Amino acid sequence: MKKIRISVIGGHAPSDECYELAYQFGKKAAEKDWQIICGGLGGVMEAVSKGVSEAGGEVIGILPSEDFHSGNQYLTFSVATGLGWMRNALVVMNGDVVVAIDGSYGTLSEISYAKIMNKKVFSLSSWDIDGVKKVKDLEELIREIEDFLNAQL
Amino acid sequence: MKKIRISVIGGHAPSDECYELAYQFGKKAAEKDWQIICGGLGGVMEAVSKGVSEAGGEVIGILPSEDFHSGNQYLTFSVATGLGWMRNALVVMNGDVVVAIDGSYGTLSEISYAKIMNKKVFSLSSWDIDGVKKVKDLEELIREIEDFLNAQL
Amino acid sequence: MKKIRISVIGGHAPSDECYELAYQFGKKAAEKDWQIICGGLGGVMEAVSKGVSEAGGEVIGILPSEDFHSGNQYLTFSVATGLGWMRNALVVMNGDVVVAIDGSYGTLSEISYAKIMNKKVFSLSSWDIDGVKKVKDLEELIREIEDFLNAQL
Amino acid sequence: MKKIRISVIGGHAPSDECYELAYQFGKKAAEKDWQIICGGLGGVMEAVSKGVSEAGGEVIGILPSEDFHSGNQYLTFSVATGLGWMRNALVVMNGDVVVAIDGSYGTLSEISYAKIMNKKVFSLSSWDIDGVKKVKDLEELIREIEDFLNAQL
Numbered sequence: 001m002k003k004i005r006i007s008v009i010g011g012h013a014p015s016d017e018c019y020e021l022a023y024q025f026g027k028k029a030a031e032k033d034w035q036i037i038c039g040g041l042g043g044v045m046e047a048v049s050k051g052v053s054e055a056g057g058e059v060i061g062i063l064p065s066e067d068f069h070s071g072n073q074y075l076t077f078s079v080a081t082g083l084g085w086m087r088n089a090l091v092v093m094n095g096d097v098v099v100a101i102d103g104s105y106g107t108l109s110e111i112s113y114a115k116i117m118n119k120k121v122f123s124l125s126s127w128d129i130d131g132v133k134k135v136k137d138l139e140e141l142i143r144e145i146e147d148f149l150n151a152q153l
Numbered sequence: 154m155k156k157i158r159i160s161v162i163g164g165h166a167p168s169d170e171c172y173e174l175a176y177q178f179g180k181k182a183a184e185k186d187w188q189i190i191c192g193g194l195g196g197v198m199e200a201v202s203k204g205v206s207e208a209g210g211e212v213i214g215i216l217p218s219e220d221f222h223s224g225n226q227y228l229t230f231s232v233a234t235g236l237g238w239m240r241n242a243l244v245v246m247n248g249d250v251v252v253a254i255d256g257s258y259g260t261l262s263e264i265s266y267a268k269i270m271n272k273k274v275f276s277l278s279s280w281d282i283d284g285v286k287k288v289k290d291l292e293e294l295i296r297e298i299e300d301f302l303n304a305q306l
Numbered sequence: 307m308k309k310i311r312i313s314v315i316g317g318h319a320p321s322d323e324c325y326e327l328a329y330q331f332g333k334k335a336a337e338k339d340w341q342i343i344c345g346g347l348g349g350v351m352e353a354v355s356k357g358v359s360e361a362g363g364e365v366i367g368i369l370p371s372e373d374f375h376s377g378n379q380y381l382t383f384s385v386a387t388g389l390g391w392m393r394n395a396l397v398v399m400n401g402d403v404v405v406a407i408d409g410s411y412g413t414l415s416e417i418s419y420a421k422i423m424n425k426k427v428f429s430l431s432s433w434d435i436d437g438v439k440k441v442k443d444l445e446e447l448i449r450e451i452e453d454f455l456n457a458q459l
Numbered sequence: 460m461k462k463i464r465i466s467v468i469g470g471h472a473p474s475d476e477c478y479e480l481a482y483q484f485g486k487k488a489a490e491k492d493w494q495i496i497c498g499g500l501g502g503v504m505e506a507v508s509k510g511v512s513e514a515g516g517e518v519i520g521i522l523p524s525e526d527f528h529s530g531n532q533y534l535t536f537s538v539a540t541g542l543g544w545m546r547n548a549l550v551v552m553n554g555d556v557v558v559a560i561d562g563s564y565g566t567l568s569e570i571s572y573a574k575i576m577n578k579k580v581f582s583l584s585s586w587d588i589d590g591v592k593k594v595k596d597l598e599e600l601i602r603e604i605e606d607f608l609n610a611q612l
Contacts, residue, residue: 005527060536060538068553077519079538079549081552082552089541090538090539093527093540094527094538
């Protein structure tokens with residue numbers, strides 16, 4: 001059976017608190033055997049990749065450049081696209097669920113694409129947009145994702 | 154000298170009032186010799202194209218499909234992309250200024266890309282997002298665009 | 307009625323002879339009221355744009371970069387894509403017929419996409435590929451295009 | 460250390476002989492611990508995926524559609540792109556070396572992109588293009604790839 005995939009989106013320059021949240025989410029996700037999809041670069045993307053990597057999980061980075069070596073060091077696998085910012089659509093396209101942590105306009109473009117594609121989006125310390133479920137902490141995030149996944153079965 | 158280009162973004166299914174606003178904006182823009190760039194389809198895209206066309210201006214549609222005949226009937230020129238929703242980035246990439254009228258998540262993705270690309274964005278009856286200038290009516294919109302363009306000279 | 311569109315593809319660094327062929331083709335195409343679509347940069351793209359421009363026709367450049375000012379000076383209109391070499395697909399997607407003059411692997415990618423999209427492709431001093439019609443000079447090229455277009459009516 | 464990646468490109472409807480070649484190449488590649496990148500669909504893509512899968516290796520499919528479930532059943536991991544035929548550029552962008560087996564114009568577009576990106580391309584029962592190394596059988600293919608990789612060290 002195919003694994004659950006969670007797209008994690010967020011900023012290049014998060015606060016220490018948001019970096020830690022993304023890192024802890026990566027660890028939890030790996031423990032639950034969820035694959036993580038992210039943009040493959042720094043900040044929240046690096047934090048979640050590091051968490052997944054340390055917990056022995058799988059994290060795939062979908063990169064803006066043409067160089068598949070341009071991702072962060074924690075990725076299990078990287079995919080170069082040469083699409084620049086348009087690769088944001090691919091990051092959310094490849095998840096069953098989308099989690100936003102921190103983030104600016106790049107993250108907002110990903111939230112928009114996720115909603116266009118009818119994906120469920122959770123926001124932790126990120127944008128507050130109609131149709132996006134705000135959660136207050138990591139525990140609520142994990143519980144909401146599990147409830148959502150269970151409801152799909 | 155190259156003409157000023159205004160990207161107009163907005164919903165597929167606007168209210169009558171927003172359709173009229175986009176149509177009137179198209180007429181005004183053509184009178185000022187601004188080229189209009191849009192997504193080439195229906196709703197706000199059709200309304201602005203119709204306004205431009207009736208006033209003898211130029212409107213270019215950047216289409217999601219691979220078929221360059223798939224645009225609305227008022228376009229001066231259409232460009233097929235085969236990119237689906239990713240063509241949204243191209244719509245704002247090709248304007249000096251971005252105007253949002255009405256719209257849902259597709260429009261939000263375009264606002265996000267416009268901000269990523271450091272474009273000036275005006276919102277008329279559309280999303281209220283940090284970094285986007287809200288205007289209350291057509292007169293204020295035209296005046297704000299002119300002020301912005303004059304400040305660039 | 308919409309105008310006939312001809313996509314012209316070819317090399318960045320053509321021989322003087324091929325530059326002249328592209329330039330003369332641009333002039334002829336403008337006289338016949340065909341719109342020219344090209345990649346918007348130098349070499350064969352510049353040559354055909356110059357010919358069209360001098361003859362008062364219309365030539366649209368579909369550019370690889372995100373900057374719509376990055377095209378050659380002869381373009382009637384430019385479209386930025388930010389797609390890099392992937393914009394090659396858009397160049398042929400937007401023509402009714404494709405003409406290759408000179409060219410290397412970029413041109414070969416365009417010929418490939420044209421054939422995938424079931425477009426008619428003419429080759430003048432360019433690649434000799436199954437399914438592509440070789441022509442020996444400008445007169446034969448023009449005649450073959452006209453025969454092809456007449457057969458579509 | 461990151462694994463060697465081989466992009467395998469080829470036709471949707473290969474002869475039985477070419478299907479078998481791709482399948483056997485997949486098995487050999489997995490034994491050598493090379494990751495395989497392919498277009499994720501049928502024909503040569505399926506054959507190589509099946510070979511890799513049976514030999515316990517890793518094969519990544521880069522898909523044209525927006526649906527990451529649309530790949531063949533043998534993929535270790537799939538990446539949806541929504542790019543249609545433009546995803547061909549991504550298939551070759553993500554390999555250290557490119558192997559063409561059988562194939563038509565889609566494969567030719569991939570060979571073109573591989574050459575634009577200065578990738579080494581091997582052709583087995585596929586296109587005969589300047590700059591592409593023809594090989595006559597599986598043994599020569601494996602030997603040539605190994606010689607090429609060794610020369611990079």
